[in-house]
Amino acid sequence: MPLTAVASAREILTGLHDVMAKRGSAQAKLDRVVDLIAEAMKSEVCSIYLLRDNALELSATHGLRKEAVHVTRLALGEGLVGTIAEEGRILNLDEAANHPAFAYRPETGEESFHSFAGVPIIRREQVIGVLAVQHAEPRRYDDVEIEALQTVAMVLSEMIASARLVDGVRGARRDAGMQRMLGLKLVAGMAKGVAVFHQPRVVVEHTVAEDIEAERTRVYAAFRRMREQIDNMTREAEFGTAGEHNEILETYKMFAYDEGWSRRINEAIDSGLTAEAAIERVQQRTRARMREIDDPILKERMHDLEDLSNRLMRIVSGRMGTAAQTGLTKDAILIAKNLGPAELLEYDRRRLKGVVLEEGSLTAHVTIVARAMGVPVVGRTADIRHVANEGDTILLDGDTGTVVVRPNRPLTSAFDSRMAMSQKRRAEYATIRGLPAETKDGERVTLMVNAGLAEDAAMLEMAGADGIGLFRTEFQFLIAATLPGRESQLRLYRNVLDAAGDKPVVFRTVDIGGDKALPYLSEEQKDESENPAMGWRALRLSLQRKALMKAQARALIEASAGKTLRVMFPMVSEPWEYEEARALFEEQIAWTKSAKRAVPKRVEFGAMLEVPSLAEMLDILLPRVDFLSIGTNDLTQFLFAADRADPRLADRYDWLSPAILRFLRRVANEARAAGVPVRVCGEMAGRPLEAMALIGIGIDSFSITPAAVGPVKAMVRSIDAAAVRSRVEALLAKPPANMRKALGDWARRHGVAIG
Known part of the structure; x- marks a missing residue:
């Protein structure tokens, strides 16, 4: 043509x-x-x-x-x-x-x-x-x-x-009866409220422009106003300025100022479209690209651009009435296809009780911001916008990923009871927040938390935790548009250490690659294998990209000046990998000293045991490490060759299997004999019954989610450690058909608080 x-x-x-x-x-x-x-x-x-x-x-x-x-x-x-x-x-x-x-x-x-x-x-x-x-x-x-x-x-x-030439909009019929929907657990928590539709989109009524220059002027004015809104929003986020959610807002702001986006809208106006139609035209192209993108990080950036398009559309059309602008009059469960992080921030936190999305993902920017705000979220609830009506009662359970629309009276009563019980338990946990995690026979258990946001460090006192046992440094890499520089990393690490105060923080070097791909990695460094979780990731990738690891090492060293730096390396499969990574850090410490800059008063190095092969090399590794962390999530799936995301293998992925407990006991015994502290990091240690079993095999240090600290501490304070060890040893010597049931029955008979 x-x-x-x-x-x-x-x-x-x-x-x-x-x-x-x-x-x-x-x-x-x-x-x-x-x-x-x-x-x-x-x-x-x-x-x-x-x-x-x-x-x-x-x-x-x-x-x-x-x-x-x-x-x-x-x-x-x-x-x-x-x-x-x-x-x-x-x-x-x-x-x-x-x-x-x-x-x-x-x-x-x-x-x-x-x-x-x-x-x-x-x-x-x-x-x-x-x-x-x-x-x-x-x-x-x-x-x-x-x-x-x-x-x-x-x-x-x-x-x-x-001309009414087609049927109405397709979608599920809004039924008057109760509807239960199962979605994806994004942010934990329970909430009850009325359905409020976010309604971010404006329907374009007029598509053909009468005056192209007038349409261009309208778009320019809308861009200016939108950018002012975004600038104000990034300054006024109510939960502070530090942390990854702030990085998200900065990335979002970068899109708002993207010249390529505004140029494409202008080209659409040149073709004869109105301002609204031009924005919609470019937005449709963005949606088409989203359908073709497999990379979750890139797809998330496309969602941000869609969010901005909706905002620009509302401004240019003069229709600013989203639910956020009109105000929430009752406790609300917000319903949307998807949300951008800035759109969520516009809502009154006192009235916003939960969010239900048709789309959404665990790495989505809105999920990260909602977690920082403490708002429970359930995603992937297909057709929720057609099942629910405005004003319907909604029960949202972020712990199970369940949404109930128009619940009946018995279900509402049961949900209210669960919420009340949850609040009662939280109140009970609050009473022991300041008490030590100490067993009835006087043994001390260390309870630390896993973290990924700077705000998590500030929550240590509220959680009643002893420190941060695993700080996931890769989060900053996953949300950034480009590779974070040393200065950006330095600010984050310094903020985390300052917020933690005297409590220890263990930084895990970046665990990227594999199924956590970065869009700015070169093609040869991306893993497109069938099982990327077992592929080119974590320390393997970092040792190949030495510049990346050196920049992180330098940032951690400078951020820890005058303090103790605790750093551990993920997915170590053989001792030489640990040695190479440690040598790189030690070179950067020497360089920092030679540059007359302050260095940590002490540096502790640790390795994560996630790959079973490392357990066969502990006699060589243990003399060189200051501590050992066991990552039970990856370790267990590697041991059982069972993908933890595959529901068909759920019964093959039991942390109370005698095989995993015997394996962990052997590692703990070898480390204890070498005088090396061992900590279990992962979901296993955050469950009271599993944590009790870990104490039974001699592990007394855990790093878990902040929400798990209360329940695990209550369990610790209700047990006799010697009795638990005796029982677990007996069961491992002659394993029963159902280890979980045997441990659970024993715990209940002895009054152990397992929930």
Whole structure:
């Protein structure tokens, strides 16, 4: 096609404007539209399929047989057109018949056409039809042709909707009865409130611009106002300025000032669209890219851009009324497809009790900010926006990932009782917060916390913990747009140490790579294997990227000046890896001293035992380490060859299996004989019954989630350590068929607080 996308789209839009302005039947207008598009794009075929009775009906065509109109129908997912509609994506094929979804319809006479390009026609985030072009010769359509098709499809959606040519928006029926939905646990906690829809989107009513320069002026003004809002928001976040959520807001701010984004919107205006339609046009392209992205970090950045697009759309249209702007009048459970971190911050924390998302992920920026705010979140609740009505009662359980819409009275009563019991337990745990984790026979157990945010260090007193046993330094790397520099890392580590005060902090060097891919890593350093958790990650990657590790070492050394630096290396599989990593740190300490800069008064080095092979080399490793941390999450799945994320293997992943307890006992005994402290880091130690078993095999130091400190401390203070050891040793000598049941029964008989 010789014309540019802008020129082609503008030519077609001008014609569409004339078609829509003239009188005539909806069918006559559709027939004129396909002729117009085919002529402008020099296409032999142009067809429009519309969604009717949950199927795609050929509603107008130029080039195919006219008798096929309103006769040819394709189910969602059937054929090329059905695939586009079901998945909401573009197809661009030089040989249509070679595509696995191709479905031949003889009545259309399309057998003589080889090439095919189709784009979804979208209205209010739902596909309502498909616009397709075809040529006889095999060829792939240029990007500018696809761009023009997408722009035209967007304008068509307005005409189609106003003429009521399609069914209403697809979605689950809002039932008057109770609905229970299972989603993804994102932020723990329980909440009860009424459903409030975030409603971030503005429906574009007018797509074709009357005055392009006026539309451009509106967009420029909206950009200025949006950037002012973001600047104010990053300054006024109520939970402080330190930590990774602040890094998230800075990344978000970077998108707000992205010139490429504003340029694409201006190009869409040049093609003849209104400001609102141009923003929507670029947003649709972003959504299409999101569907093709597998990398969760990159996908999260696309969500941020969508959030900003929604904000810009509201400003340019003058419709600022999200639920945040209109105010929450009751305790609310916020419902949204997805949220950006800045949008969440706009809500009144006193009224916002929980969030339910149709999308969302554990690494999502909104999840991180919600965790810092203490707001429970459940994600991946498909179709929640169609199941719930505004004002419905919602029960949200972030601990189980359950959402109940319109609960009945017995369920509400049971939920209220659970919430009351949870609050009572928290109150009980608060009474022992300042007391030591000491058994009835006087043995002291160290309870530390796992952390990843600077705020976690400030919460040590509230949790009643002895320090931070594992600070995950990679979080800063996962949320940054580029590799964090030494200064950025230095600020974070210094803030963590200052917040912890006299309590110890153990920094784990970055555990990135594998299933925690960074978009700014070079391709050869990304792991695309079938099981990335066992691949090129953690210390393996750091030892290859020595510059990355040196920068982190320098930042940790300078941040710990005059204090004790405790650093441990993740996923050590052989002693030489530990030695190489330690030597790198020691070189950086020597360099810092030679530069006349302050260094830590003491440095303690440790290794994480997560790979079973290291247990066979403890006689060589232990004399060189100051402490040993056992990462039970990875260790257990490696021991049992059982992916912990696979529900089919749930019964193969029991931390109270005699095999794992015997393995851990052997490691603990060897470390004790060498005089090396051992700590268990991971979910296993955060469960009272499992923690009791660990005490039974001689481990008395744990690093767990802050929420687990209270329950585990209560368990510790209710046991006799000698009696527990005696019982566990007897059970391991002659394992019962069900170790979990045997330990649980014993604990209950002896009044152990296992919850």
